[in-house]
Amino acid sequence: MRYSIFSLLAQAATGHRGWPPMWRNPEPRRAYEAIVVGGGGHGLATAYYLARKHGLTDVAVLEKGWIGGGNVGRNTTIIRSNYLLPGNIPFYEHSLKLWEGLERDINYNAMVSQRGVLNLFHSDAQRDAFVRRGNAMRVHGVDAVLLDARELRRLAPFLEMDDARFPIRGALLQPRGGTVRHDAVAWGYARAADRLGVDVIQNCEVTGIRVERGAVTGVESSRGFIAARRVGLACAGHSSRVAAMAGLRLPIESHVLQAFVSEAIKPLIPGVITYGAGHFYVSQSDKGGLVFGGDIDGYNSYAQRGNLATVEDVVEGGLAMMPSLGRLRLLRSWGGVMDMSMDGSPIIDRTEVEGLYLNAGWCYGGFKATPASGWCFAHLLATGGSHPLAAAYRLDRFLSGELIDEKGQGPHPNRH
Amino acid sequence: MRIPCPICGPRGHEEFVCHGEAGGARPAADSAVAPDAVDAMRAFHDYVYLRANPLGTQRELWYHAAGCECWLLVERDTRNHAIGAVRALRPPADGEAGGAP
Numbered sequence: 001m002r003y004s005i006f007s008l009l010a011q012a013a014t015g016h017r018g019w020p021p022m023w024r025n026p027e028p029r030r031a032y033e034a035i036v037v038g039g040g041g042h043g044l045a046t047a048y049y050l051a052r053k054h055g056l057t058d059v060a061v062l063e064k065g066w067i068g069g070g071n072v073g074r075n076t077t078i079i080r081s082n083y084l085l086p087g088n089i090p091f092y093e094h095s096l097k098l099w100e101g102l103e104r105d106i107n108y109n110a111m112v113s114q115r116g117v118l119n120l121f122h123s124d125a126q127r128d129a130f131v132r133r134g135n136a137m138r139v140h141g142v143d144a145v146l147l148d149a150r151e152l153r154r155l156a157p158f159l160e161m162d163d164a165r166f167p168i169r170g171a172l173l174q175p176r177g178g179t180v181r182h183d184a185v186a187w188g189y190a191r192a193a194d195r196l197g198v199d200v201i202q203n204c205e206v207t208g209i210r211v212e213r214g215a216v217t218g219v220e221s222s223r224g225f226i227a228a229r230r231v232g233l234a235c236a237g238h239s240s241r242v243a244a245m246a247g248l249r250l251p252i253e254s255h256v257l258q259a260f261v262s263e264a265i266k267p268l269i270p271g272v273i274t275y276g277a278g279h280f281y282v283s284q285s286d287k288g289g290l291v292f293g294g295d296i297d298g299y300n301s302y303a304q305r306g307n308l309a310t311v312e313d314v315v316e317g318g319l320a321m322m323p324s325l326g327r328l329r330l331l332r333s334w335g336g337v338m339d340m341s342m343d344g345s346p347i348i349d350r351t352e353v354e355g356l357y358l359n360a361g362w363c364y365g366g367f368k369a370t371p372a373s374g375w376c377f378a379h380l381l382a383t384g385g386s387h388p389l390a391a392a393y394r395l396d397r398f399l400s401g402e403l404i405d406e407k408g409q410g411p412h413p414n415r416h
Numbered sequence: 417m418r419i420p421c422p423i424c425g426p427r428g429h430e431e432f433v434c435h436g437e438a439g440g441a442r443p444a445a446d447s448a449v450a451p452d453a454v455d456a457m458r459a460f461h462d463y464v465y466l467r468a469n470p471l472g473t474q475r476e477l478w479y480h481a482a483g484c485e486c487w488l489l490v491e492r493d494t495r496n497h498a499i500g501a502v503r504a505l506r507p508p509a510d511g512e513a514g515g516a517p
Binding site for chain 1: 458469
């Protein structure tokens with residue numbers, strides 16, 4: 001069913017009892033042209049663009065749990081393209097452009113809200129760094145505006161501008177950044193892919209990857225063997241484990257990132273705000289809760305929960321930026337498992353196993369990349385070659401030295 | 417998460433810096449100048465960048481930065497953060513900041 005004002009009115013007139021399921025619940029077939037392992041945002045977007053852009057509809061998405069139950073439903077929903085390095089800016093800007101047209105494209109309300117992303121700066125040196133970043137963005141055709149303290153105060157009067165240690169001097173604003181309803185992204189892509197003929201198969205855990213004479217021939221799953229000559233892995237968080245089924249070792253560690261939501265209050269925060277003197281980012285959901293987060297915990301973890309020291313650190317950052325936060329109560333906190341790569345940038349590339357492709361290493365910036373990640377990974381699966389926008393995200397860049405290290409931290413995943 | 421430091425006793429993990437997976441032997445220093453330099457590159461690449469990243473027990477290095485400044489070898493379960501055996505790799509000598517592993 002195509003969603004429109006007419007379908008809504010027709011359903012309203014009949015008590016909303018006639019809405020069909022958003023996607024089928026098919027049994028896995030014995031063979032597909034291509035299999036995408038992982039039914040998160042990236043995997044579903046990949047399947048959707050494989051079908052829509054490359055006409056490849058004999059595709060299955062295998063998800064071990066349920067659609068929307070992984071990291072796509074556990075993030076802080078921020079979208080932006082305020083990167084600095086050449087390998088990154090065009091990719092993330094393409095992603096933002098896809099977000100801008102996403103709802104019309106997939107006929108689904110993902111609540112894309114371009115409410116602006118503010119990065120605060122606190123010193124002359126940090127201002128210089130942000131000017132440089134803003135200029136790099138503008139050279140690439142991305143919007144960036146430098147705000148001084150007076151302009152910033154007008155936008156966000158609740159900020160602690162005159163803190164003795166970390167006074168706020170201004171901000172770099174990307175007006176087109178914002179937030180997107182994360183669950184709706186998963187549901188919308190799943191529905192759109194399904195409508196084009198893709199099989200979205202839930203409760204189907206991949207337990208092995210069959211490789212014969214150096215080429216992939218299919219996957220073992222909790223629902224039997226499924227054959228395919230092309231298999232794409234999009235299971236960030238657990239990429240190392242799945243890749244190990246094909247004998248690969250990856251430049252990735254799994255880490256836990258915590259996120260938080262406060263009780264709901266009336267509209268307070270106009271967009272997304274990130275603190276520059278610590279690591280803290282916050283926005284306000286349409287329900288009214290403040291959604292925020294900070295650093296990863298800093299040790300390898302597959303547990304979807306973290307420790308209290310990080311909670312304290314995140315909240316301290318928030319209170320320093322915005323003391324009024326202290327009047328709020330935390331409603332929930334949770335953790336998600338991240339693929340932390342060795343340079344803080346993702347990998348979209350083929351592997352040494354023919355027909356096996358890898359989409360991994362998103363650190364904790366994967367949500368904003370969902371559309372472009374799917375776009376470029378679909379291109380790779382369909383053509384066997386890298387999409388120009390993702391050409392820098394090679395698996396062998398750690399050997400060749402062409403790292404994309406936005407933060408300049410070196411091979412220490414817990415510092416990215 | 418509390419780590420039972422063999423020298424300081426059980427301390428909160430925020431006193432420590434996690435250095436990740438222990439194990440992998442560093443390629444011999446002279447391998448970088450060996451004639452077979454491609455292999456040396458590969459060996460150092462594997463040592464610096466690749467990880468087993470296990471689900472379950474992992475042997476890892478922690479540095480007790482806000483304590484005894486020792487490097488510890490810690491067995492920890494990455495599924496639930498339960499900590500098993502911990503031992504100090506090398507106590508710092510007098511006048512020396514912690515011993516590197």
